Amino acid sequence: MEMLTLSNVSKRFGSHQILNDLSFQVSENTIYGFIGENGAGKTTTMKMILGLYSVDSGVIQVNGERVTYGQTNTNRYIGYLPDVPEFYGYMTPTEYLRLCGEITGVAESQIKNRIPELLELVGLEKANKRIQGFSRGMKQRLGIAQALLNKPKILICDEPTSALDPIGRKEIIDILQSIKKQTTVIFSTHILSDVERICDEIGLLHNGTLALNGTLEEIRNMRKSDGFMIEFDKVDDAKNFANIYMGCEFLSGTELSFNGKTKEDMMAAMRLLYENQIYPVKIEMREPTLESLFLEVVSK
């Protein structure tokens, strides 16, 4: 079942067209990585999903219900973690979550059980101190706990890992991974290694529309390989082979790159190496990374 559907959504601010006929769907219990350069329109899209910005045209549906600008009906399905979550620093996590639960109408009996459960989920069960002393990573984790308070069907996180160090990022990624069974997760980022670690599906927003959309595997398979490289022990060996196999490039004195070549081309190169008795140190097929695909798309 689709938890989120955007159909032909367009949005402009003044003369600046931010989104142009944007369409995509996110299925239940998937982790969807919404990637794009700074200013691509990721936050704008999220705010439209939350009904905080109007759409100029097109339709957004959350759990099958149409989102209406200014109304919050569909937000009962959504937990939202903004890029910089704000808290009352003088409160402890328990006090803060209790306040959020009371404001949003969660029953007292539920609040009581839910708070320790959530604090454990985000690894803050022992952090019984004021939030003002928290690290950025701890604040992001508390933000996730807050967003999950109402047991949302969708958790939307705006760049949850961008300001964190590798350990903090891993903690957030592990939490998102662990809640996937209960909640569909949509998170925006420009950190492609995080996307590669956990996302089931990816959408790359570029020029107001999705330039790439699909599973990581589908996207990688769009371009089978980035060619191959051969490393030699001696500079002379590299030079000799560059004269035999035309059209390669030097990556360094001892490394040659064979861009855009196939596995069959690599086998042919190995045969030539053997026939000419030139010994390589390393021969490697280069798989396209998400980063190389991303750069290829955004530089067009």
Ligand SMILES: Nc1ncnc2c1ncn2[C@@H]1O[C@H](COP(=O)(O)OP(=O)(O)OP(=O)(O)O)[C@@H](O)[C@H]1O
């Ligand atoms: N309320 C607004 N009024 C006018 N322009 C806006 C408004 N909100 C966003 N924009 C512009 O829309 C464009 C997209 O912004 P948005 O914040 O959605 O991008 P983003 O992909 O989230 O980028 P980042 O990764 O930097 O957060 C930017 O050029 C931004 O300046």
